[in-house]
Amino acid sequence: MGWEAIQIEERASRTTVEARLLSGMAPTDLSVVEAEWASERSLVVQRLLQSSVPRRDWPQSLHWNWERKSPALATQTSTGFGVVCEGKWQGVMLTKRSPYTAQLDSCRGAPLVYIDFIEVAPWNWVISGIGRTGLYRSVGSRLFWKAVKQSEEEGFRGRVGLHSLPQAEKFYEVGCGMTPLGRDPSKQNLTYFELSEAQGRSLLNRAAPA
Amino acid sequence: MTNTEAFDGPPREWLLRAAELEDECTSISVGGLAVDLGLYAADGAGRQSGAFGRFVEFARRAQGLSVERLAEAAGVDLAEVLAVESRDAVPRAEVVLRLAQVVQIPGERLLELAGLASPHQEVSEAAARFAVSARTTAPLSPSEREAFDELLKVLLAPTEG
Numbered sequence: 001m002g003w004e005a006i007q008i009e010e011r012a013s014r015t016t017v018e019a020r021l022l023s024g025m026a027p028t029d030l031s032v033v034e035a036e037w038a039s040e041r042s043l044v045v046q047r048l049l050q051s052s053v054p055r056r057d058w059p060q061s062l063h064w065n066w067e068r069k070s071p072a073l074a075t076q077t078s079t080g081f082g083v084v085c086e087g088k089w090q091g092v093m094l095t096k097r098s099p100y101t102a103q104l105d106s107c108r109g110a111p112l113v114y115i116d117f118i119e120v121a122p123w124n125w126v127i128s129g130i131g132r133t134g135l136y137r138s139v140g141s142r143l144f145w146k147a148v149k150q151s152e153e154e155g156f157r158g159r160v161g162l163h164s165l166p167q168a169e170k171f172y173e174v175g176c177g178m179t180p181l182g183r184d185p186s187k188q189n190l191t192y193f194e195l196s197e198a199q200g201r202s203l204l205n206r207a208a209p210a
Numbered sequence: 211m212t213n214t215e216a217f218d219g220p221p222r223e224w225l226l227r228a229a230e231l232e233d234e235c236t237s238i239s240v241g242g243l244a245v246d247l248g249l250y251a252a253d254g255a256g257r258q259s260g261a262f263g264r265f266v267e268f269a270r271r272a273q274g275l276s277v278e279r280l281a282e283a284a285g286v287d288l289a290e291v292l293a294v295e296s297r298d299a300v301p302r303a304e305v306v307l308r309l310a311q312v313v314q315i316p317g318e319r320l321l322e323l324a325g326l327a328s329p330h331q332e333v334s335e336a337a338a339r340f341a342v343s344a345r346t347t348a349p350l351s352p353s354e355r356e357a358f359d360e361l362l363k364v365l366l367a368p369t370e371g
Contacts, residue, residue: 006219009229061239065304119239126233140238141228145220162240171238175231190240205221 008085008136017085017136021146025080025092027070033082033089034067040122044132053129060165061119069094069117078116081146083139091120091139095147102159103181104194112159112194113151118143144176148195148203158200163190177202261337261361262324267295268358269313271350284308301326319365336364 001024007016022029041062048058072078072094081093093115100114124134144160151158163184164172169191172178178193201207219225232238270280277295281288286305294301294309301324310320322329323337340361350358 057236059237059239061237064239065302115240117240119237120232125236127236134233137233138225138229140232141220141225144228144238145225149218165237165239167237168235168239171228171231171235172240175228203220203224 006083006142008083008090008138008142011134011137019083019085019090019136019139021142022082022084023079023146023150025073025082027073029080029082029089030066030070030073030092033092034065036088037066037122044122044125044127044130047130047132048127051130053127057127057129059122059125059127060167064117064119066092066119072116079150081143083142085136089121090124090136091118091143093118093143093147095150097154097156100161102161102194103192104179104196106196107157107159110159111154111156112161113147113154113156115144115147115160115162118162140171141175144172145203148200151195151200152204152206157197158195158204158206159197160195160200161192163187163192165190169193261341262301262320263295265323265337265340265358265361266291266309266313268350268354269315269362270295272358273313275312280309280312283312315362315365323365332364332367336361 003020003022006019006021008019009015010017044059045062073080077097079095079097081095083090083092094117096114096116097111100112102108102110102112118140120139121135124136124139125132126134147160148158151160160178162172162178169180172193173180176193176195177199178195179199181192181194183189184192195203220228266280270277275283277291278288281291284291284305286308290302290305291309294305303321303326306320306324306326307317310317313320318327319333321327322333329337340357
């Protein structure tokens, strides 16, 4: 737990900038996140409306409110991760160590890190319909990788599971190498994705066990 | 901010590729706070029902409330009530739930009407009929009253399943 130095990319200049990743966010941190992001979300909505962007192309997390998730951090099995750059939260992720277990045949029933929620700040969203290119990139990728790292540290060998919103499925399947395991009726029919131990090792630059 | 540690980072090639895909996807969000609240439907989420804003307007007028008074009673910003009634914005779930208390409709039913939860078939059908029938902003005519009452009846009926 604590802060670590990372680097993210500023899109406009294509330069790398220093940021910090916090493991172990407090409930009050989520209140700050919501305070910082709410007005930007409203601005995005206004621009989407002004530009008559079809609702299907709106960011699907537009309704989220991170402050509502503050109670989740009071549980022993949840951990909050956040990226800070230029004094603002650029992305947030909440993970759980239980009660979810692996669904892949190769490791069915084994413990894993489940990504409960993940989102990047609204000013980092890329929305072509309103010409928004986003301020910083790779924030979500950094957070996802941190979940894989957490899985290794917990002894879960890089196993990670999550239910993706439809807009994000390509990122997790193609970008992260996760395996889609079908829609889950218990999660509003969102598709469940899982990262295998082998896929986790690849992301962590670890050699396969002898 | 203390306790800064050396970073054991991801492979650079993977990070570059993943970042490109982040850009393509608009959102990389998972889970969904809305899922927790029962507010998100994977099929067609984010659409405000055409009937919702008009229903709120009719419910307000049926109670003889001004927009300002409704906003005050619900404890939400006037601008948000105006946005709801003008059907210009996707309502926030919190706003819908607060309005539900004032117009005395079960919150989960009003969320369905707002397009923030998967609607039961009877709600979808009643909402569609209401959206067609209710088109003016003048005082409720008998036919508007009938359309409004019909939808109201469905929304107040006990939930099945």
